[in-house]
Amino acid sequence: MSCIKEEMFSKACKYAINAMIYVASLPEGMQRAGLKEISKAIDSPEAFTAKILQQLVRVELLSSAKGPHGGFAIQGDPNTITIAQVVAAIDGDMIFTGCALGLKKCSEDHPCPVHHKFKAIREHLTGMLLTSNLKEIAEGVNDGKSFLKY
Amino acid sequence: MSCIKEEMFSKACKYAINAMIYVASLPEGMQRAGLKEISKAIDSPEAFTAKILQQLVRVELLSSAKGPHGGFAIQGDPNTITIAQVVAAIDGDMIFTGCALGLKKCSEDHPCPVHHKFKAIREHLTGMLLTSNLKEIAEGVNDGKSFLKY
DNA sequence: TTAAATAAAGACAAAAATATCCTTTAATAT
DNA sequence: ATATTAAAGGATATTTTTGTCTTTATTTAA
Numbered sequence: 001m002s003c004i005k006e007e008m009f010s011k012a013c014k015y016a017i018n019a020m021i022y023v024a025s026l027p028e029g030m031q032r033a034g035l036k037e038i039s040k041a042i043d044s045p046e047a048f049t050a051k052i053l054q055q056l057v058r059v060e061l062l063s064s065a066k067g068p069h070g071g072f073a074i075q076g077d078p079n080t081i082t083i084a085q086v087v088a089a090i091d092g093d094m095i096f097t098g099c100a101l102g103l104k105k106c107s108e109d110h111p112c113p114v115h116h117k118f119k120a121i122r123e124h125l126t127g128m129l130l131t132s133n134l135k136e137i138a139e140g141v142n143d144g145k146s147f148l149k150y
Numbered sequence: 151m152s153c154i155k156e157e158m159f160s161k162a163c164k165y166a167i168n169a170m171i172y173v174a175s176l177p178e179g180m181q182r183a184g185l186k187e188i189s190k191a192i193d194s195p196e197a198f199t200a201k202i203l204q205q206l207v208r209v210e211l212l213s214s215a216k217g218p219h220g221g222f223a224i225q226g227d228p229n230t231i232t233i234a235q236v237v238a239a240i241d242g243d244m245i246f247t248g249c250a251l252g253l254k255k256c257s258e259d260h261p262c263p264v265h266h267k268f269k270a271i272r273e274h275l276t277g278m279l280l281t282s283n284l285k286e287i288a289e290g291v292n293d294g295k296s297f298l299k300y
Numbered sequence: 301t302t303a304a305a306t307a308a309a310g311a312c313a314a315a316a317a318t319a320t321c322c323t324t325t326a327a328t329a330t
Numbered sequence: 331a332t333a334t335t336a337a338a339g340g341a342t343a344t345t346t347t348t349g350t351c352t353t354t355a356t357t358t359a360a
Contacts, residue, residue, distance in 0.1 A: 100159065
């Protein structure tokens with residue numbers, strides 16, 4: 001027993017976010033990328049990434065095409081797709097709604113000992129994720145202001 | 151593949167926080183509780199909780215005594231022990247310092263695409279955890295204002 | 301129409317987190 | 331001293347998450 005980890009999101013979710021940002025950052029006209037290209041761009045395990053992309057296709061955040069020149073593209077408007085949607089698709093909404101201490105019935109009426117303290121954090125986090133759209137974030141990458149790997 | 155979880159802390163960490171709060175909430179004079187009592191109070195698996203309490207003893211957040219009337223007590227001043235310390239002891243400091251998207255070298259110079267957005271959240275979270283002391287939180291439990299289980 | 305490219309799907313493997321059980325050690329009380 | 335109580339430690343089991351591999355299905359291009 002020697003835990004040294006626990007971060008905000010699962011690895012699957014991180015790969016999903018990174019992949020979505022990468023695809024969103026593709027130049028106009030050629031907005032389709034294959035699995036190999038994506039997992040190379042975000043430095044993620046290829047086969048595992050494939051599974052995650054499948055999930056994103058299922059929830060219609062991505063569209064996919066088989067065959068030569070196939071691959072994945074953002075489905076919908078990158079301007080209105082938020083990181084919150086990607087997180088919800090992969091990790092579910094526990095990060096937005098779950099009790100920090102794991103109480104099943106934690107609420108205003110029956111709060112856990114840190115309920116009110118975490119409420120503010122959650123609202124801050126949720127608000128940020130809801131207002132972070134793919135387009136804006138992908139632009140940072142295209143401008144060389146932020147990075148998808150290392 | 152059907153993830154539906156991911157919360158802020160590991161279960162181990164949640165049990166640790168709850169256990170610390172419970173022990174801190176014990177009445178003056180009798181501030182020692184056994185494993186059974188603790189895991190019943192916080193509704194956690196007994197044997198697993200034992201391992202976590204051991205860790206907390208090792209990092210000297212708890213003291214322990216064997217034999218009849220043995221058990222666990224807060225080591226030090228509950229007024230100055232913070233939730234941040236408990237989290238760091240069990241989950242490490244990734245929650246405070248790690249990159250949200252998992253980049254190894256994420257920094258101001260080489261930021262991930264959401265680095266700046268998460269910075270504020272992290273600071274908010276860290277500040278809150280650093281200023282939440284056991285004493286204050288345990289009082290809420292003693293006053294019947296908050297709950298350790300269900 | 302066939303070959304090549306690519307995603308989808310399913311089975312499987314490895315690693316980590318969670319959880320249990322059993323034995324040992326230490327303290328207390330009789 | 332001895333029996334009892336309770337934590338410590340170690341081995342093992344289960345579940346979840348992460349990751350791989352192989353086959354199938356679909357599309358494109360020659």
